[in-house]
Amino acid sequence: MKRLLAAFGVAGLVAAGALLTAAPASAAAADTASVSVVHGIPNTPVNVFVNGKSTIADFQPLTVAGPLQLPPGSYEVTVFPAADTAGTGTPVIKASATVAAGDNVTLVAHLTADGKPTITPYVNDVSSIAAGQARLVVRHDAAAPAVDVRANGAVAFPGLVNPKEASADLAAGTISADVVLAGTSTVAIGPADLTLKEGTATFVFAVGSAADKTLGLVVQTMTGMDSAPSGVPAGTGGQSASLYSQPGWVAVMAGLGLAMAAAGLFALRSGRRRLAGN
Amino acid sequence: MTHRRRAPATAQILPGVLLLVAGVLIAVGAPGIWAMTHQDPALQAINSGVALRLAQESNGSSTVVPGQVGQSTTTRSPVPQPATARTTPTGAPGRSAPPGSDVSRGLSGVRTTVPTAPNVRPTSTVAPRNLDVPRIGSPARLLIPAIGVDAPVEAVGVDDRGEMAIPAQVDQIGWYRFGSAPGASTGSVVMSGHVDSAQQGLGAFHDLGGLRAGDAIVVADAAGRQLRYRVIGREAFDKATVPLADLFSRRGAARLTLITCGGGFNPAELSYLDNIVVTAVPA
Numbered sequence: 001m002k003r004l005l006a007a008f009g010v011a012g013l014v015a016a017g018a019l020l021t022a023a024p025a026s027a028a029a030a031d032t033a034s035v036s037v038v039h040g041i042p043n044t045p046v047n048v049f050v051n052g053k054s055t056i057a058d059f060q061p062l063t064v065a066g067p068l069q070l071p072p073g074s075y076e077v078t079v080f081p082a083a084d085t086a087g088t089g090t091p092v093i094k095a096s097a098t099v100a101a102g103d104n105v106t107l108v109a110h111l112t113a114d115g116k117p118t119i120t121p122y123v124n125d126v127s128s129i130a131a132g133q134a135r136l137v138v139r140h141d142a143a144a145p146a147v148d149v150r151a152n153g154a155v156a157f158p159g160l161v162n163p164k165e166a167s168a169d170l171a172a173g174t175i176s177a178d179v180v181l182a183g184t185s186t187v188a189i190g191p192a193d194l195t196l197k198e199g200t201a202t203f204v205f206a207v208g209s210a211a212d213k214t215l216g217l218v219v220q221t222m223t224g225m226d227s228a229p230s231g232v233p234a235g236t237g238g239q240s241a242s243l244y245s246q247p248g249w250v251a252v253m254a255g256l257g258l259a260m261a262a263a264g265l266f267a268l269r270s271g272r273r274r275l276a277g278n
Numbered sequence: 279m280t281h282r283r284r285a286p287a288t289a290q291i292l293p294g295v296l297l298l299v300a301g302v303l304i305a306v307g308a309p310g311i312w313a314m315t316h317q318d319p320a321l322q323a324i325n326s327g328v329a330l331r332l333a334q335e336s337n338g339s340s341t342v343v344p345g346q347v348g349q350s351t352t353t354r355s356p357v358p359q360p361a362t363a364r365t366t367p368t369g370a371p372g373r374s375a376p377p378g379s380d381v382s383r384g385l386s387g388v389r390t391t392v393p394t395a396p397n398v399r400p401t402s403t404v405a406p407r408n409l410d411v412p413r414i415g416s417p418a419r420l421l422i423p424a425i426g427v428d429a430p431v432e433a434v435g436v437d438d439r440g441e442m443a444i445p446a447q448v449d450q451i452g453w454y455r456f457g458s459a460p461g462a463s464t465g466s467v468v469m470s471g472h473v474d475s476a477q478q479g480l481g482a483f484h485d486l487g488g489l490r491a492g493d494a495i496v497v498a499d500a501a502g503r504q505l506r507y508r509v510i511g512r513e514a515f516d517k518a519t520v521p522l523a524d525l526f527s528r529r530g531a532a533r534l535t536l537i538t539c540g541g542g543f544n545p546a547e548l549s550y551l552d553n554i555v556v557t558a559v560p561a
Contacts, residue, residue: 131526132436132456172435172456198435198456199528226456228526231441231517235539236548237474240484253308261301267294 033099036066036124040110040141040207041117042214045082046092050075058082062207064220067104074098077119079109095119106220110141110207113162120163126201126222131229134172134196136204139165143209146182151175158182172198179206179215189215199226320487320540320554321514328511329557333466333524335531413461415499417453420469424493425485431469431497442537448472448481458528460497460505465528467497470537476548483538487512487554495534495558507534507558514541520553534558 037048039059048056048065056065059082079093093109104124112118122139129135138149140160149157149166152175157166159182178190189206196202200223208214417431434443434452445452451471458465472481495507515521525535534557541552 131440131442226528228522229436229440229442229454230522231439232444232470232520232522232537232553233441233539233549234444234470234483234537234553235473235481235543235550236476237479237481238476238543238545238548238550239474239480240540241543241550250308250312254305257301257304257306257308259301261298261305264294264296264298264301267297268291269294271290271294 031101032069032071033101033103033105034067035070035097035099035103036064036068036106036220038064038106038108038110038141038205038207038218038220040108040205040218041092042208042212042216044092046109047080047082047085047087049078049080049087052076052078052087054085054087057085062216062218064218070099072099072101072103077107079117079119093117093119097121104222106203108139108141108163108205108207110163110205111143111209113143113145115143115209115211118163122165124201124203124222125167126225128227129169129199129201129225131227132172132198133169134198135167135169135201135225136175136194136196137165137167137201138204138206139163140206142206142215143211144188144206144215145210147179147188147206148182148184149204149206150178150180170196172196177204179217189217192217194219197221197223199223201225320512321552323511323513324491324509325511325557326513329513329535329555330521330524332533332557332559333521333527333530414497414503414505415501416455417460417467417469417497418500419498420451421496421498422489422493424490425488427482427485429471429482434470442468442470444470444472448475448478451482454526457526458532460499460534463532465530466526466533466535468526468535468537473538473540473550473554481538483536483554486536486538486556487514487540489556494561495536497534506561508561509556509558511555511557513555513557514552515555516541517549517551517553520555525555532560 037056037059039046039061042061044061046059047054048059055068059065074096075098076096077094078087078091080087080089080091095107097105097107099105104126106122106124108120108122110118110120120141125135125137136151136156138157138160140147140162142162144162146159146161148155149160151170156168156177160166174193174195176191177194178192179188180186181188188210194202194204200221203220203222205218205220206215207218208216416433419429420431421428429449429451431451431453432445433455434445435455437443442454443452448471451469454468454470457468460467471483471486472478473484473486474480489509489512491509491511493509495509497505497507524530525537536556536558538554539550539552540554541550543550
């Protein structure tokens with residue numbers, strides 16, 4: 001699940017190359033990679049081209065596309081302004097990503113901490129979740145300083161910086177989440193109610209720009225990670241216990257019976273001998 | 279010794295015969311009684327393995343690859359806007375490539391969806407429901423005429439040990455609220471009730487093991503709307519190996535799974551060794 005991210009500038013463009021390694025075990029059966037794309041750059045509708053083909057047209061800011069099911073391999077992702085429908089002009093972002101079968105990845109087009117467009121790939125943790133719980137993953141993809149993410153007023157994820165993520169499995173339910181400047185109670189985003197459904201993962205992306213006052217949240221949920229409770233303890237009395245299941249008494253009784261039968265046989269034999277002896 | 283010589287032969291052998299007969303009776307009878315109690319219907323499987331088969335049954339609308347089914351997306355616009363400014367995908371992004379579909383078509387063959395519809399509450403993108411299974415609200419009552427059950431149902435989750443929470447009252451039934459709901463087109467509707475309690479005596483599911491194939495089960499919601507099921511299987515599982523993932527699976531065929539305890543009892547831990555599982559399907 002480790003991620004290798006190398007970002008480098010090419011002719012004024014920001015390019016990000018992502019090498020995504022082995023698939024999580026739970027998704028090993030899949031022969032494709034599941035790839036979602038988040039548009040986290042405000043006020044900039046775009047067209048997304050993958051390997052030169054228009055894949056997501058008129059992609060609106062603060063929305064999520066996909067997941068696409070892609071065969072394993074290396075992909076070149078180029079992002080053009082929405083007006084450039086042919087993808088012939090100068091791309092806003094250009095990046096390449098290598099995905100393996102079974103990967104579950106979200107590519108986020110967003111601003112760096114200092115406001116430059118970039119793409120960050122995240123490997124999504126879709127491992128199974130304990131019964132009764134839900135997973136919350138928060139990702140800092142905004143042109144903003146370090147933040148604390150609070151749940152119901154208490155700091156849940158402290159000191160998150162662009163483009164880091166933090167994650168926890170919590171009791172399923174609705175929480176009120178907000179984002180504050182790290183170490184303060186100055187609210188930067190929110191509060192917003194998040195319904196964390198049992199057995200699902202909720203990915204929250206903080207995007208936009210603090211300087212431009214365009215900070216916002218994009219939320220993506222993934223389902224199917226539920227697991228069963230660990231048991232069904234439905235009886236404490238013992239009144240309904242089956243005799244069969246305590247076979248100790250059966251063995252004792254059978255042994256006793258055999259002993260009696262043997263004694264009887266012995267008595268018979270000695271009795272007969274005595275009779276015959278006369 | 280003269281008197282003994284003259285005694286009838288039967289008196290000589292009578293104690294031996296009695297001992298032999300009694301011994302044989304006990305030696306045969308004890309395991310025999312054991313075998314008869316072993317006929318305890320709760321522990322005799324009806325349609326063995328049915329719970330697992332239904333869990334794995336493909337109904338064409340479920341995918342089990344985690345994180346790839348039913349994905350839905352929601353976006354929230356910049357802060358000043360109210361939470362109602364949500365959007366949701368217009369299509370069904372979670373089903374862009376069903377299992378077994380031709381993924382070699384490459385990108386041109388991959389469905390993509392750009393979320394555009396405003397002011398729509400996020401929806402989970404599960405497959406369309408079968409219309410022949412009526413929907414009712416959360417279950418409020420369970421009726422099993424064959425064993426005299428007419429019990430209130432409450433929604434339950436898990437306890438602090440991660441086990442299914444069972445209602446505190448032995449005459450109540452718990453419905454596992456994280457699992458499938460009655461009327462859902464897929465998955466197991468799980469209800470559990472006490473077989474008994476050390477404090478309160480016999481529970482609502484005391485006679486669950488007496489159900490037979492074809493017996494009727496009725497689930498009703500608070501408004502009195504009913505769903506009917508019929509029993510197709512009854513199995514006993516050792517708690518150490520009970521296939522909980524299958525019994526609680528939200529995938530596979532639509533079914534009702536009733537669970538209680540049975541088998542041997544461990545008095546030290548106040549716990550039964552087995553789970554009795556009754557499987558029913560919509561009637």
